Amino acid sequence: MKESILHELYDSKNFQKQSERLLALVSLHLEASLSGQKQKTLTWNEPENELRFWKDFLEKGNEEDFFSEILNRTTHTHNPKYVGHQVGVTAPITLLTGMLSHLLNNGMAVYEMGMSPNAIERIVTEKLCKTVGYGSSSGGFLTSGGTLANLTALLSARKAKVLHDVWNEGHIRPLGIMVCEEAHYCVDRAAKIMGLGEQGIIKIPADENFAMDIEKLEEYHQKNTAKGIQIFAIVGSAPSTATGAYDNLEAIQRFAEKHNLWFHVDGAHGGAAIFSEKYKHLLKGAEKSDSMVIDGHKMLMMPTITTALLFKNKAHSNHTFSQKADYLLNETEEDEWYNSGRRTFECTKNMMCLHWYILLKLYGEKAFDAYVTRQYDLAKEFARIIKEEGNFELAVEPMSNILCFRYVLSDLSLKESNSLNQSIRQGLLEDGEFYLVQTKLNGIHYLRTTLMNPFTTTEHLIALLEKIKTSAKKLIASQVS
Ligand SMILES: Cc1ncc(COP(=O)(O)O)c(C=O)c1O
CATH class of the missing domain: 1.20.5 (Single alpha-helices involved in coiled-coils or other helix-helix interfaces)
Structure with missing residues (x-):
């Protein structure tokens, strides 16, 4: 029974x-x-109401309605009015590769539990390494997210650059990494997980464009080395999250070489620009980096999670989690590429390589070029439109498809202006037609868009600005009355 x-x-x-x-x-x-037939990108619900709904549904809901309720009660990235977070608008074919991965559940850590995916993953990562501009010693693997990949890269960096065997014996002296203050918070988190402490994450101030201020590198290196901190790595953002500004990777690389630092590129968002003929210049210098992250689930139309972690010298990726000290390792002995769990943080992982492979097989790199180039071009066009408007202000010229702007009125104080933009964004969220996010830069509140949807047009963006204007006027009128 x-x-x-x-x-x-x-x-x-x-x-x-x-x-x-x-x-x-x-x-x-x-x-x-x-097609834009759906009026709303999301139907806003307060968290407590949503919780109550699903509690009730478990008890009394009709199981036939489950799929449609999920579709109705989530945020729709496929709607061209979705201009919010940096998550990929999934190419429909990847729903099918996702289904295969979930059906087979080959965890991939050992070859027998993922023969094809281990081979496919090698092909995909080798292609990526070549496109980055790495040489024949390069290699990499796929792992569960940019956050985990950045942590893994920094662990590799520590193993490669710190002579003392930290993996087995723990820290005997303070260690540190350098990164721009505008970098994604996961770099800070990685440093903390590695036990570097607050002093071990040396934050380089941003310049007026929100990229790493290269002029400050020597000063910060000297100051912190003098305190006894051994700096072993520097991270360049390609681009940073809040404003989408690319750091000057060439300058960082030269600095890293001079000081014998591991140079890691966090290209979780914009590493995908390696595929864009027009924008790959933004990644100049990455070809000389020691490691680089690229998320397929951001700018390459794949579902979560599809992160590539690439190494200029693949031997380093074999050593990251090795119990032996770096200098004892023999490269060939460790190069069991087909047992991918030896090199990844996770043991079991999704067969994420299937998404990369099917897109390359069916559409080729030109699809990635077309997508990245279109989205970056669109942000530049949106910036031009914003600058022509009287009551809008850009935070900075966009370098990628991330663009921050705000509604401005000359007679408002900074506090009032911040509060107005915050209310505008809350109003838009509750209205649900468009989905955009927000950020604070140097104390100023901005509306933040990431143009992820390949069907968002300037007409949609003009309609968004009109909606913001109407909302601002109503908010101001309600305060006056
Ligand atoms: C620059 C950058 N690095 C890392 C991450 C984290 O990546 P993931 O969300 O895949 O963990 C993000 C996420 O937005 C990012 O923008």
């Missing part, structure tokens, strides 16, 4: 029925979202 539930659970006919229903819903969803 008890076993019958297991038969039901694994019934392939049942599965077919359920999946046909879901595929029909998903296809409708895609069509309505991409």
Whole structure:
């Protein structure tokens, strides 16, 4: 009797029925979202109400409604009015590779549990290394997210650059890394996880464009070395998260070489520009980096999570988690590329290489070029439109597809202006037609867009500005009355 539930659970006919229903819903969803027929990008609900809904649904909901409720109660990245966070607008074919990965559940850590995916992952990462401009000693792997990849790269850096065997014996002297204050918070988190402490994360101030101020590098290096900190790595953002500003990677690379530092490029968002003929110049210098992260699930239209961590010298990736000290390792002995778990933080992982491979196989690198180039061009066009408007101000000229701006009125104080922009954004969230986010830069509150959807046009962006103007006027009128 008890076993019958297991038969039901694994019934392939049942599965077919359920999946046909879901595929029909998903296809409708895609069509309505991409074509802009769907008025809303999200239907806002307060967290407590959402929690109550799903508690009730578990007790009393109709199981037939589950898929449609999920679709209705989430944020729709496929809607061209989605201009919010940096998550990829998934190419539909990757839903199918995702399904295969989940069905087979080959965890990939050892070759037998992922023969094809281990081979495919090698092909994908070698192609990426070549496109970055790395030489024949390069290699890499896929891992679960930019956050984890940045941590892994810094662990590799420590193993390679710190002569003392920290992995086995712990710290015997203070260690540190250098990074721009505008870098993604996960670099700070990685340093803390590694036990570097607050003093071990040396934050270089940003320049007026929110990129690392290269002029400050020597001063900060000298100051912190004099305190007894051994600095072993420097991280360049390509680009940083809040404003999308690319650090000057060439200058950072020269500095790293001079001081024998590991140079890591956090290209989680914009490393994808290696594929853009027009914008790959932004990554100049990355070809000489020691390691680099690129997220497929941001700027390459893949689902979460599809991060590539690439190394100029793949031997380093074999040593990161090795129990032996770096100098004892023999490269060939360790180069078991087909047992990918030896090099990754995680043991079990998704067969994320399938998404990369199918897109390369079906559409080729030109699809990545077309996407990145279009989105970066669109941000420049949006900036031009904003500058022509009387009541809007850009935080900085966009270098990528991230663009921050705010509504301004000359007679408002900074506090009032911040509060107005905050209220505008809250109003937009509750309205749900557009989805955009917000950020604070040097104490100033900005509306922040990341132009992720390949079907967002300038007409959508002009409509967004009109909506903001209307909202601002209403908010101001309500304060006056
Ligand atoms: C520059 C940068 N690095 C790292 C990350 C973290 O990547 P993930 O979300 O894949 O962990 C982000 C996320 O937005 C990012 O923008």
